[in-house]
């Protein structure tokens with residue numbers, strides 16, 4: 001298996017907006033809850049790269065991992081696809097006959113832009129897997145049998161009480177030999193570990209040019225909508241959902257990615 005270094009540009013230029021994320025740069029009287037709307041869409045590639053340590057490495061290698069689990073003539077899901085970075089990685093790396101990608105997101109603004117980027121990718125590369133982009137709530141969407149399901153920083157936005165049932169439904173449709181690849185921000189029960197990794201994450205954001213005001217306002221915006229779990233909670237819930245094996249394959253500070261086998 002080729003182990004790839006991160007690619008600096010995950011989206012083909014000039015088709016992708018390179019607007020810098022300044023959404024929280026000015027003091028706000030009241031910080032509204034974070035939503036994946038048009039404003040976020042415009043800055044999302046910059047925002048996620050500057051906010052999630054290891055993001056480019058995770059996305060690129062997700063395609064590499066998927067190529068190991070994908071089986072010919074099956075569906076590959078990208079759940080919570082946003083602008084389709086994972087979908088693009090799946091299309092770059094999975095070359096099996098008859099595979100197709102189903103990218104799902106419930107943000108109309110994300111879906112619209114995602115479709116534009118994938119069309120641009122189609123015109124730049126030949127023989128890519130076909131892709132279908134669906135605007136839907138993954139809690140309500142019936143899934144078809146699939147060999148790979150990717151959830152890259154999406155489960156943390158699902159209400160905690162809905163997570164087990166969603167994972168159980170994913171487990172039910174995963175084909176033997178397939179895998180769920182789940183990336184999430186983590187929290188830690190151990191106070192010292194939590195404080196250290198949180199501080200290091202703040203340093204990462206500062207090193208990427210975010211001011212203390214931007215960091216504080218972003219934190220207020222996401223605290224009611226994004227609820228990270230501990231690694232142990234993820235492992236236990238995946239087992240309860242029916243997965244036989246959970247293998248962490250990447251961690252950078254408080255962000256991790258797991259392979260869950262059916």
Ligand SMILES: C[S@@+](CC[C@H](N)C(=O)[O-])C[C@H]1O[C@@H](n2cnc3c(N)ncnc32)[C@H](O)[C@@H]1O
Pocket residue numbers: 036048059079080081082083084085086104105106107110136137138139151152153154157158
């Ligand atoms: C942090 S972003 C995911 C980033 C993306 N996977 C990537 O790697 O670039 C979370 C995405 O999940 C989507 N989302 C959240 N809840 C959802 C739901 N119930 N159904 C579908 N999409 C959802 C949001 O609209 C958002 O685009």
Ligand SMILES: O=C(O)C(=O)C[C@]1(C(=O)O)C=C[C@@H](O)C=C1
Pocket residue numbers: 047048051052153185218219222226
């Ligand atoms: O934890 C944070 O501070 C984040 O900004 C994380 C995070 C994420 O993990 O999805 C939150 C929202 C944005 O989509 C980008 C990054």
